[in-house]
Amino acid sequence: MIFRQLFDRETSTFTYLVAGGADGGAALVDPVREQVERDLQLVRELGLRLTHVFETHVHADHVTGAGELRARTGAKTYGARSGGPACADEGLVDGDVVAVGNVRFRVLATPGHTSSCLSYLLAPCDPPRVLSGDALLVRGCGRTDFQGGDAATLFDSVRSKLFSLPDATLVYPAHDYRGMSLSTVGEEKAHNPRLRASMTKEAFVAIMGALDLPPPAKIAEAVPANLACGERPQ
Amino acid sequence: MIFRQLFDRETSTFTYLVAGGADGGAALVDPVREQVERDLQLVRELGLRLTHVFETHVHADHVTGAGELRARTGAKTYGARSGGPACADEGLVDGDVVAVGNVRFRVLATPGHTSSCLSYLLAPCDPPRVLSGDALLVRGCGRTDFQGGDAATLFDSVRSKLFSLPDATLVYPAHDYRGMSLSTVGEEKAHNPRLRASMTKEAFVAIMGALDLPPPAKIAEAVPANLACGERPQ
Numbered sequence A, B: 001m002i003f004r005q006l007f008d009r010e011t012s013t014f015t016y017l018v019a020g021g022a023d024g025g026a027a028l029v030d031p032v033r034e035q036v037e038r039d040l041q042l043v044r045e046l047g048l049r050l051t052h053v054f055e056t057h058v059h060a061d062h063v064t065g066a067g068e069l070r071a072r073t074g075a076k077t078y079g080a081r082s083g084g085p086a087c088a089d090e091g092l093v094d095g096d097v098v099a100v101g102n103v104r105f106r107v108l109a110t111p112g113h114t115s116s117c118l119s120y121l122l123a124p125c126d127p128p129r130v131l132s133g134d135a136l137l138v139r140g141c142g143r144t145d146f147q148g149g150d151a152a153t154l155f156d157s158v159r160s161k162l163f164s165l166p167d168a169t170l171v172y173p174a175h176d177y178r179g180m181s182l183s184t185v186g187e188e189k190a191h192n193p194r195l196r197a198s199m200t201k202e203a204f205v206a207i208m209g210a211l212d213l214p215p216p217a218k219i220a221e222a223v224p225a226n227l228a229c230g231e232r233p234q
Helices: A035-043 A067-071 A150-160 A183-191 A201-209 A219-227 B033-045 B066-073 B151-162 B185-191 B202-207 B218-228
Strands: A002-008 A013-019 A025-029 A049-054 A074-080 A090-092 A096-098 A103-109 A118-123 A129-133 A170-173 B002-008 B015-021 B025-029 B049-054 B076-080 B088-090 B095-102 B103-109 B117-122 B129-134 B170-173
Touching: A002 A035, A013 A103, A013 A170, A025 A035, A025 A096, A035 A049, A035 A067, A049 A067, A049 A096, A103 A150, A118 B103, A129 A150, A150 A201, A150 B076, A183 B088, A201 B066, B002 B033, B015 B103, B015 B170, B025 B033, B025 B095, B033 B049, B033 B066, B049 B066, B066 B076, B088 B095, B103 B151, B151 B202, B170 B185, B170 B218
Parallel strands: A025 A049, A049 A074, A074 A090, A129 A170, B025 B049, B049 B076, B076 B088, B129 B170
Antiparallel strands: A002 A013, A013 A025, A096 A103, A103 A118, A118 A129, B002 B015, B015 B025, B095 B103, B103 B117, B117 B129
């Protein structure tokens, strides 16, 4: 399997390139519009062709490159069927499996940061790998105060869908702000200050309710743009 | 093996945490002084104890955390014997092997960015992994216009010591400025714009000679500090 973590410094967003198999098909997960040239160059240099673009959710902090990538490569775009990017070619629900070459993307519904966040469990991988979007970050999690976000829902998503994976599972988040690149389920169960095993749902809801964060700088632009795959709304 | 890539955003520096084996010993490679707390917290949370700090070279763009890490943990510090950090507990030369738990760090002398740059080939890894310092970056390389830097020497280092490794070898650089995290020897042989297989030494020397870069912002502070492992010179 080819697996690459890419970073957009302005928005601290991770994009992932995943490929495997003889046909050269490749997927990008959570591409950033300003990084489309970089990402396509890497796809070309690796001898791949882009066939799939996955979104973990409708982002509020950056504009997706999905639409431009689709237009330039013919790749199909994927996101949550309900509440996800309306522009996506295929809507996904919990339990769906999408094959990219010989890599399988298993969809885990992990709402709470937004009402329709997805995570993607990759197989075959040893140890397992999960792309956790904003549901679970390294020692953190996405905020829950807009786009249908709900702290109690996020708590249930992380505990039931992510912390139920083997402890050795590598967790690849959609963002990091401190220079961390990944974590494991076991580490987050032990050390996540909001979500570790000793935290109750009530304590988590109280923490999230007290964050009092300013709105993301790009939310007014990003959400409508991302519902249209980063292309200008018609 | 535990292997973590950590990033310092201000200086675009990668630090690596490497560990393996039952004794819990761990190494940091190219730590940044401002990130010592983050790095030590990760070491603790992973149940490790820091035993080794390696430098790939005497950095001009950031101050190392090696001295503070040594003072706080008792870890030994390592760098090039000749021209490396004078403060290091052990000086390394090409071909040396240092064991960190059951991970072996094989020293490759890769001068050219500075006169005493080292790379570290990790084993056992499949595919192999090399920490290439500033000798080889993703689609680039370190500059060669100070600290004994020499373009012809760097060309020879990359071609003889790094491009002689298997094409599948994962290349983990000391910096990236575009959001790339790693590469492979095969990719760099094919696509590095300065060092790919079709480039001659003369062409490379001409490219490096024409860069006309300003001095690194921190060079006046960083080089003397790093010769003292990031502790203030006596």
